[in-house]
Amino acid sequence: MTEAPTAALGAAPGPLRQRQPHPDAQAPLAFGAHAREALANANLQRALHHVKEGFQDKRLAAMDRLPEFDALRDAARDIKDHVLAHLDIYLERFATAVEARGGHVHWARDAAEARAMVLDICRRENARTVTKGKSMVAEEIGLNPFLEENGIEPVETDLGEYIVQLRGETPSHIIAPAIHVVKEEIADAFRREHEGLAPERDLTDRRALLDEARVVLRRRYFQADVGITGANFLVAETGSGVIVTNEGNGDMTRTLPRVHVALATIEKIVPTLDDLAVLLRVLARSATGQDFSTYTTVYTGARRPDDPDGPEAFHVVLLDNGRSALLGGELREVLRCIRCGACMNHCPVYQRVGGHAYGWVYPGPIGAIMTPALTAIATSHPLPNASTLCGRCEEVCPVRIPLPKLLRYWRTEAAAAGLPPLAERLGLTLWAWLARRPALYRLAVRQIARRLKARAGDRGALRRLPLMGGWAGHWLQGRDLPAPQGRSFMDQWRAQKKGTRL
Numbered sequence: 428m429t430e431a432p433t434a435a436l437g438a439a440p441g442p443l444r445q446r447q448p449h450p451d452a453q454a455p456l457a458f459g460a461h462a463r464e465a466l467a468n469a470n471l472q473r474a475l476h477h478v479k480e481g482f483q484d485k486r487l488a489a490m491d492r493l494p495e496f497d498a499l500r501d502a503a504r505d506i507k508d509h510v511l512a513h514l515d516i517y518l519e520r521f522a523t524a525v526e527a528r529g530g531h532v533h534w535a536r537d538a539a540e541a542r543a544m545v546l547d548i549c550r551r552e553n554a555r556t557v558t559k560g561k562s563m564v565a566e567e568i569g570l571n572p573f574l575e576e577n578g579i580e581p582v583e584t585d586l587g588e589y590i591v592q593l594r595g596e597t598p599s600h601i602i603a604p605a606i607h608v609v610k611e612e613i614a615d616a617f618r619r620e621h622e623g624l625a626p627e628r629d630l631t632d633r634r635a636l637l638d639e640a641r642v643v644l645r646r647r648y649f650q651a652d653v654g655i656t657g658a659n660f661l662v663a664e665t666g667s668g669v670i671v672t673n674e675g676n677g678d679m680t681r682t683l684p685r686v687h688v689a690l691a692t693i694e695k696i697v698p699t700l701d702d703l704a705v706l707l708r709v710l711a712r713s714a715t716g717q718d719f720s721t722y723t724t725v726y727t728g729a730r731r732p733d734d735p736d737g738p739e740a741f742h743v744v745l746l747d748n749g750r751s752a753l754l755g756g757e758l759r760e761v762l763r764c765i766r767c768g769a770c771m772n773h774c775p776v777y778q779r780v781g782g783h784a785y786g787w788v789y790p791g792p793i794g795a796i797m798t799p800a801l802t803a804i805a806t807s808h809p810l811p812n813a814s815t816l817c818g819r820c821e822e823v824c825p826v827r828i829p830l831p832k833l834l835r836y837w838r839t840e841a842a843a844a845g846l847p848p849l850a851e852r853l854g855l856t857l858w859a860w861l862a863r864r865p866a867l868y869r870l871a872v873r874q875i876a877r878r879l880k881a882r883a884g885d886r887g888a889l890r891r892l893p894l895m896g897g898w899a900g901h902w903l904q905g906r907d908l909p910a911p912q913g914r915s916f917m918d919q920w921r922a923q924k925k926g927t928r929l
C-alpha cells in the first residue's frame with residue numbers, strides 16, 4: 428500500500444451504521460423473490476460479472492501450475508475425514524495444548540452460549556470497542572448486533588466486511604463479503620460515513636478508496652480493547668490457530684488489542700502442522716487462485732515475556748451449534764468444508780443472483796446444504812432447489828464434498844415432509860407414476876414430443892408451454908424452448924442395440 432494522504436490522517440471516523448438485524452432462522456427463506464430482485468438489480472449484475480475472471484480463471488491457472496493438485500485434494504479429503512472420525516480426541520488435544528500455553532478454551536453448544544461467552548470476556552476487559560477480523564462464525568451467531576445491543580462497538584477490519592458494515596448489510600460471499608458492491612457504491616458509503624473529510628475529495632479510483640479505508644481503520648485498531656478473529660484452522664498438536672488473509676487485518680486484529688478471542692467451529696481442527704500444510708496448499712489455490720495467501724499466520728497462545736508484540740490474553744470459543752449432530756448422519760461430509768468459496772464461484776445460480784438471495788449466512792451450494800442443517804428444512808427448503816445439479820461445485824471442491832448428492836438429500840427430505848408447493852408435488856407424483864410404467868412412459872414422451880414439435884411449427888422453438896404458466900412461464904420469459912427434434916433418446920438407444928441406423 429502507498430502512504431495515505433496526510434490530509435486524511437486527522438480525519439475522525441464517523442460512527443458505524445447499525446447492521447441489519449441477524450437473519451431470523453425461523454422465518455421462511457423466500458429465495459424466489461430474492462432471486463428476482465437480484466436479477467433486476469443492475470449494479471449487482473455488474474458486480475457479479477467479475478466472478479469469472481476474478482476467481483474461476485485464476486483458480487484454473489493455479490491448477491495448471493501444480494500438477495499434483497488432484498492428489499493434494501485426495502489428501503485434504505482424507506485428513507478431514509480422519510479428523511471427523513476422531514473429533515473428540517483432537518478437540519481435547521487442542522484444548523490441552525492451548526491451556527498449557529496459558530490460553531482459555533470456552534465450549535459453546537449454540538449461538539446464544541457463544542455470544543454470551545464473547546460478551547463476558549469483553550465486559551471483564553471493560554471493552555467499549557472491539558475490532559474484528561473476517562469471521563463467518565460471527566455472522567452465524569449474530570455477534571455484531573448482539574455486541575451493539577450491549578453497548579460495545581464492533582469494527583470490521585477486513586475491507587469487504589468493513590464496506591458491508593458501513594452499508595448496514597451482511598456479507599454476500601464467504602471470502603469476498605462485498606463482492607456485490609460496485610466501486611461507486613463504496614465511494615457513496617465512505618462519503619456518508621467518514622465524517623470530517625473534504626466532501627469534494629476524489630474517490631473515483633480504487634487506490635483512493637483503499638487509502639481512505641486504511642487511514643480510518645488504523646485509528647480503530649489502536650482504539651480497540653479486544654480483537655475478535657475467526658480461525659481458518661486450529662492445530663491440535665500445538666494448540667495453534669491459523670489466520671489466512673490478503674490484507675494483514677487478521678494479524679493486526681489479533682496482536683494490537685490487549686485480548687484476542689478466536690471464534691471457531693469444532694470442525695476447524697487439524698491434527699498436525701504437516702496436515703495443515705496440505706490444507707493450506709489447496710485452500711488459497713481454490714479460493715483466489717494464489718499459490719499462498721499473502722498473510723498466513725500460525726500463532727500459539729498469548730504474548731510470551733520475550734515476544735515483541737501480541738495480546739496479553741488469548742481465548743478460543745469453540746462452537747458446536749448443531750455440527751456434532753451431523754457427524755453420524757448423511758450430511759457428515761459437509762463438515763469437511765474449508766470455506767474456500769470455490770463452489771459458489773463456479774455455481775451458475777450464485778453467479779446470477781449473488782449471496783443475499785440465499786437469505787442466511789452461508790450462500791451458494793454449500794449454503795444450500797448448511798442452512799437447512801443448521802436451521803430447519805421447513806424454513807429453508809427452497810435453497811436445495813436453487814441448483815441445476817450441474818456438478819461444477821463438486822468438481823472444484825478442494826475436499827471433494829459431494830455437494831449435488833447432499834442437495835438431493837435435502838430435496839428428498841423436503842418432499843417427504845410435504846414442503847414443496849402442491850403443484851410441484853402433484854407433478855412429481857404423476858411423473859413417478861409414469862416412470863414406473865416404461866411402455867406408457869415411452870408412449871407419453873412420443874406424444875408430448877410430437878405435439879410440442881407441431882406447436883413450434885417452422886420456428887422450431889416455443890415461447891409458451893401449455894398448462895405451465897408458473898415456473899415454466901418465468902423460465903420462458905427470457906428464452907425460447909427448442910422443440911424436440913427427431914426420435915427420443917430411448918428410441919435411439921433401442922435402435923442402436925438392434926444394430927439399426929440412428
Ligand code: SF4
Nearest residue numbers: 764765767768770824
Ligand atoms: S464446499 Fe468445498 S468448494 Fe464450497 S466452500 Fe466448502 S470447501 Fe470450498
